[in-house]
Amino acid sequence: MILELDCGNSFIKWRVLDLGGTSASAEGVVGSDLALIDSLVALPGLLLTHCRLVSVRALEETSKLVAALHEAFGVAVSCAAPAREMAGVRNGYEDFERLGLDRWLAMLGGFKLARGACLVLDFGTAATADFIAADGEHLGGFICPGMPLMRNQLRTHTRKIRYDDAAAERALERLSPGRTTVEAVERGCTLMLRGFVMTQLELARSYWGDDFTVFLTGGDADLVAGAVPQARLVPDLVFVGLAMACPLS
Numbered sequence: 127m128i129l130e131l132d133c134g135n136s137f138i139k140w141r142v143l144d145l146g147g148t149s150a151s152a153e154g155v156v157g158s159d160l161a162l163i164d165s166l167v168a169l170p171g172l173l174l175t176h177c178r179l180v181s182v183r184a185l186e187e188t189s190k191l192v193a194a195l196h197e198a199f200g201v202a203v204s205c206a207a208p209a210r211e212m213a214g215v216r217n218g219y220e221d222f223e224r225l226g227l228d229r230w231l232a233m234l235g236g237f238k239l240a241r242g243a244c245l246v247l248d249f250g251t252a253a254t255a256d257f258i259a260a261d262g263e264h265l266g267g268f269i270c271p272g273m274p275l276m277r278n279q280l281r282t283h284t285r286k287i288r289y290d291d292a293a294a295e296r297a298l299e300r301l302s303p304g305r306t307t308v309e310a311v312e313r314g315c316t317l318m319l320r321g322f323v324m325t326q327l328e329l330a331r332s333y334w335g336d337d338f339t340v341f342l343t344g345g346d347a348d349l350v351a352g353a354v355p356q357a358r359l360v361p362d363l364v365f366v367g368l369a370m371a372c373p374l375s
């Protein structure tokens with residue numbers, strides 16, 4: 127069985143694949159290394175033969191997780207590394223090693239699935255956009271605060287914006303102007319994300335007309351999906367790229 131991990135700034139997304147690498151037998155989202163190990167230990171009949179991982183965390187933090195996985199399951203961990211070029215995609219950063227690895231893998235996955243120009247939008251802690259032309263050239267991208275950062279900035283830098291998660295979830299059932307603080311903030315930030323999406327679409331159209339594929343991924347992709355019916359919602363896009371960057375040896 128293969129363990130796949132996507133270590134973002136807020137959460138670790140994990141899944142276990144059978145050796146063929148086709149179907150996920152288990153998956154989850156956890157907030158810490160410890161919670162990850164606990165979730166895995168609780169799986170009946172888990173026999174890991176391989177593990178691959180992508181991380182945007184500090185090297186030291188990632189090394190700690192790799193060591194913990196080795197200790198708990200005796201498995202060697204293959205970590206995605208930056209590359210100037212892979213699978214027909216050319217990294218467009220001046221310093222290719224500085225491009226976030228989650229962005230890079232989502233780009234590889236998107237270009238593989240689209241077989242043409244694509245716009246990859248990822249909604250996690252940060253919201254990111256990346257433009258890949260039909261010839262595989264990465265034109266670059268944009269990084270903005272995502273939903274968790276926007277809402278937390280409002281909560282921490284104002285005196286009177288306070289509400290709980292349950293209220294936040296209820297507030298997003300509609301996007302009409304808010305009549306409570308929680309509605310006003312949650313809907314306002316959602317509309318900011320949608321505005322971000324619209325701007326990226328406009329730019330992509332200016333480059334490629336209608337001849338491109340839009341991918342939505344990341345934990346908050348659902349918040350914008352309704353505004354881009356033509357987009358492909360691919361929650362596991364980073365994992366598609368991870369399998370390309372870390373093939374089983």
Ligand SMILES: Nc1ncnc2c1ncn2[C@@H]1O[C@H](COP(=O)(O)OP(=O)(O)O)[C@@H](O)[C@H]1O
Nearest residue numbers: 134135136137155249250251252274344345346
């Ligand atoms: N099962 C889940 N657990 C935690 N967060 C989730 C879950 N499903 C969706 N989310 C949303 O995903 C967002 C985090 O997205 P994610 O792509 O995991 O970020 P990152 O990669 O930066 O850690 C949170 O704002 C949260 O609203």
Ligand SMILES: CC(C)(COP(=O)(O)O)[C@@H](O)C(=O)NCCC(=O)O
Nearest residue numbers: 134135182224225226250251252269
């Ligand atoms: C832009 C990001 C913070 C997004 O991280 P995420 O929201 O997925 O946790 C991450 O890809 C990153 O740290 N990138 C390095 C900076 C860059 O891509 O330019």
Ligand SMILES: [K+]
Nearest residue numbers: 134228250344
């Ligand atoms: K991410």
